[in-house]
Amino acid sequence: MMDFDFSEEEHAFRKKAGEYIAKIAKPGVAYKPTFNSGYADTPDRKQFMKDLAKGGYLGLSWPEEYGGKGMDPVYDYLLTEELAYQGMPGSGKGVGIIGKTLLRRGSKEQQERFLPQILNAEIDWAIGYSEPDAGSDLGSLKLKAVRDGDGWRLNGQKRFSSSAHFAEWYFLMARTHPDRPKHKGITLFMVEMDHPGIQVNPMWTIDGHRTNEVFLDDVWVPDSQVVGEPGQAFYYVAEALDFERHVLFPLGPIQRLSEIFLEWLNTATIDGEPVRDRPEAKRLAGKIARGLEVCRLQGLSVLAADDPKVATIRSSMNKIAMSEFGRALADEALEMMGPGAWLSDSDPDAPAGGLYARAQIAVVIWIIGAGSNEIQRNIIARRGLGLPV
Ligand SMILES: Cc1cc2nc3c(=O)[nH]c(=O)nc-3n(C[C@H](O)[C@H](O)[C@H](O)COP(=O)(O)OP(=O)(O)OC[C@H]3O[C@@H](n4cnc5c(N)ncnc54)[C@H](O)[C@@H]3O)c2cc1C
CATH class of the missing domain: 1.20.140.10 (Butyryl-CoA Dehydrogenase, subunit A, domain 3)
Known part of the structure; x- marks a missing residue:
């Protein structure tokens, strides 16, 4: 017979995760119930994420050879649901969209460098896809990356980069090949948020949440921080969103x-x-x-x-x-x-x-x-x- 419920084991996992989450959350970590996902944007919330990592709750569905638990993705789903239900910061773009993109598309060096830091909640990420003239039509994005030595020089503006005011890293798309059809000329970069060429300005949403506009002025990024093949970002991003939209x-x-x-x-x-x-x-x-x-x-x-x-x-x-x-x-x-x-x-x-x-x-x-x-x-x-x- 078709079963539209979780197994006993899955229910037990959610219960146990829920108890652990309630135990490690200091007062002030939980957000008041609303529709927005919360971020790990304060020292207590960052510590909460580290404790969640210590409890072995990050990277549940990542392969074991990368430090994950090799569990069915249903457990990530259950954890996300429990965190959201209790109003806690989400398990992060790190283990979801970014970690999974690095698992699929990152170089060995990138995997060794970033995956352990993501699993231990040592770094947080901002996502820089949207721009003033590219939201729904992301393929039209203009932020320019020009070849320069063993890397790329980035100039332009992003908009709605949530988390950019506290994240350590920026996962962004830039146009590297203006001569190609628009969806095939975009590349994914990982950039340090404290780069001197990056300026982050607040944008406040109507319900009091902060997102940001970000300006990049001559930001040089080495090839080692390009994700996958240059020109393929649009497909990598679509691929990640397909499987991670339910986390958002x-x-x-x-x-x-x-x-x-x-x-x-x-x-x-x-x-x-x-x-x-x-x-x-x-x-x-x-x-x-x-x-x-x-x-x-x-x-x-x-x-x-x-x-x-x-x-x-x-x-x-x-x-x-x-x-x-x-x-x-x-x-x-x-x-x-x-x-x-x-x-x-x-x-x-x-x-x-x-x-x-x-x-x-x-x-x-x-x-x-x-x-x-x-x-x-x-x-x-x-x-x-x-x-x-
Ligand atoms: C609070 C907040 C946080 C965000 N955080 C991030 C983030 O961290 N990183 C990031 O990169 N982006 C982020 N975004 C940006 C978000 O993804 C975009 O706002 C969204 O994709 C819409 O783009 P836009 O705002 O440019 O609107 P537009 O694309 O200009 O759309 C305006 C309206 O036109 C409609 N429309 C547009 N094209 C079509 C079409 N072809 N057919 C029918 N209707 C259409 C849209 O549905 C919308 O109603 C955030 C946005 C908000 C509000």
Whole structure:
């Protein structure tokens, strides 16, 4: 019979991981529940990641010869979900997108240099793909890399480089071959964030998170810090996103916010009447349960895909399902809670901890980030249904 649940062993792993996470997290490490993934951006949060590494929780699905545990990727998924559910910093772009790209595409020297540091949470990364004129259409990026001796000289601007203000390394794409078709002329580089030619300026999101614009002025990068073949970055990045998009959009935060709202719905009164007695409250509770289940199954379908093409399409569907359910949840919960829900999350009288007004704003980032939902629909149409570009 088909089984849509995790095995006993997998459930036990998540429980054990959850207990370990709760034990090592000092006060202030967890973020308040919202849709945004948290970063390891403070000394306590960095220490949390190191302790997570010490507990053997980083690189679960990496091959053993690279220091990983050689476990099924489902365990990475479960860890990501538990971290997100508890509001902790994510296990990082390092073990996911960047580590896995280095495992597949990096040189032996790069693997020896970076993989142990990633596994021990000694370094963090910023990702520099987006630019002022290249977001959805990443193939149009302009940041220039010109051949110079045994390396490349980089000049230009990136935008929305989250983590760039505290990360040690920058994983960025630059145009190395302007004469080639646009998707074939881009190369992946790893650059030290403390390079004197790099300037990082803050950009604040509407819900108070920091991302950054980054300027590169004559930044020389040796060939030893080029990932894979020059000109192939676009394909490496797409390949990594296919398998890692579910790490960027875990179900945990939506599950947590849903539980907080349902707790309110079950216990609150409005004008002396229990909210739970209202027909519309029951309808909304049913809708939330159904939405969560659809998202859960959609996430599992990404995990179950071993064909990259299928994984890509399901990842896109998953991202749309999560973000659209998140938006509907935030909108409808706010409407039911009424004006009090707009009180600040520091006000003890705010229903559902005052978390929903912020969540409604934060969910916009889920809709846009890592490729907007319109772009995900285009991917499904093109790669899944064979429609023209
Ligand atoms: C908080 C935050 C953090 C981020 N962090 C990072 C990061 O760390 N690193 C990084 O590289 N990037 C990051 N991004 C950038 C993110 O990936 C881009 O914002 C996203 O890809 C959209 O690009 P854009 O902002 O240039 O919008 P645009 O591409 O200009 O799109 C604007 C609108 O037009 C729509 N649109 C565009 N093209 C099409 C099309 N062909 N068909 C239909 N609709 C279309 C889009 O869906 C969108 O609604 C971050 C963004 C945010 C908001």
